[in-house]
Amino acid sequence: MSAAGAESTLLTVRVDRKVYRRARTEPVEAVRGLAFSLRPAEITCLIGPSGAGKTTTLRILLGLDHDFEGAVTPDPNAVGIAMVFQDPRLLPWRTIEQNVRLGLPRERRGRDLDGLFEALGLAPWRDRFPGALSLGMQRRVALARALALEPRILVLDEPFVSLDDAAAAGLRALVVETVARMGTSILMVTHNVGEALEIADRLLLVSARPATLLATVPLDRPRGQRDRGFLESTRADLAARFPGVIAQ
Numbered sequence: 001m002s003a004a005g006a007e008s009t010l011l012t013v014r015v016d017r018k019v020y021r022r023a024r025t026e027p028v029e030a031v032r033g034l035a036f037s038l039r040p041a042e043i044t045c046l047i048g049p050s051g052a053g054k055t056t057t058l059r060i061l062l063g064l065d066h067d068f069e070g071a072v073t074p075d076p077n078a079v080g081i082a083m084v085f086q087d088p089r090l091l092p093w094r095t096i097e098q099n100v101r102l103g104l105p106r107e108r109r110g111r112d113l114d115g116l117f118e119a120l121g122l123a124p125w126r127d128r129f130p131g132a133l134s135l136g137m138q139r140r141v142a143l144a145r146a147l148a149l150e151p152r153i154l155v156l157d158e159p160f161v162s163l164d165d166a167a168a169a170g171l172r173a174l175v176v177e178t179v180a181r182m183g184t185s186i187l188m189v190t191h192n193v194g195e196a197l198e199i200a201d202r203l204l205l206v207s208a209r210p211a212t213l214l215a216t217v218p219l220d221r222p223r224g225q226r227d228r229g230f231l232e233s234t235r236a237d238l239a240a241r242f243p244g245v246i247a248q
């Protein structure tokens with residue numbers, strides 16, 4: 001990808017304020033002042049305390065919630081956006097292949113998916129049912145289902161949580177590979193700072209509720225050169241600067 005391409009913006013998100021209002025309960029202000037852009041072939045990690053307003057921000061960015069002050073431009077559906085939830089949400093009575101195909105619009109269901117299944121290590125599992133797969137493999141299927149849509153933006157909510165180290169590392173490598181291979185822009189919510197420091201190009205640190213953008217932290221060192229020393233010193237530096245967000 002050219003330098004100009006890498007710098008171009010796919011989506012700009014600006015949430016000035018998001019308040020949940022329900023009858024007979026106090027309004028809940030979930031987000032106040034959170035703006036960022038997403039660019040191709042970049043991994044952006046959104047990190048903040050529990051209950052800060054991260055899922056709320058994702059819902060706004062996906063175009064699922066329009067009731068907020070601010071703007072998401074252009075329309076994310078026009079750009080091409082897909083989401084992978086923590087819970088893989090597979091249909092147990094459909095094969096892996098059917099699960100992936102059913103995520104596609106009807107006219108694209110017959111498309112060639114050999115390359116995708118191969119790239120995600122799912123080729124031997126195409127005819128099996130989700131119940132035969134570990135949680136890590138089911139998450140791969142959920143990733144395949146999202147990638148089959150060929151989105152330019154992929155949103156991941158805690159994709160590696162509750163996986164053993166090997167499964168998490170395998171899935172992380174797949175995400176990184178996808179960015180390199182397809183130029184996808186990834187926005188990932190995570191509580192795992194170590195994981196974010198390993199794979200992100202940029203961290204967005206948000207405060208406790210209402211979520212406010214505290215800092216954008218670029219991680220310029222190439223992923224392959226992020227050794228233990230880099231990870232530990234970067235984490236210590238961030239923990240000193242943002243103690244409410246990043247633990248020592």
Ligand SMILES: Nc1ncnc2c1ncn2[C@@H]1O[C@H](COP(=O)(O)OP(=O)(O)OP(=O)(O)O)[C@@H](O)[C@H]1O
Pocket residue numbers: 020021022028029030048049050051052053054055056057209
């Ligand atoms: N539909 C809703 N109605 C009222 N309040 C809501 C609604 N959805 C979320 N909230 C509140 O908004 C705040 C932010 O919630 P949100 O789920 O966005 O946080 P989060 O950062 O994703 O949390 P976590 O890290 O625990 O997943 C919380 O106080 C939550 O209770």
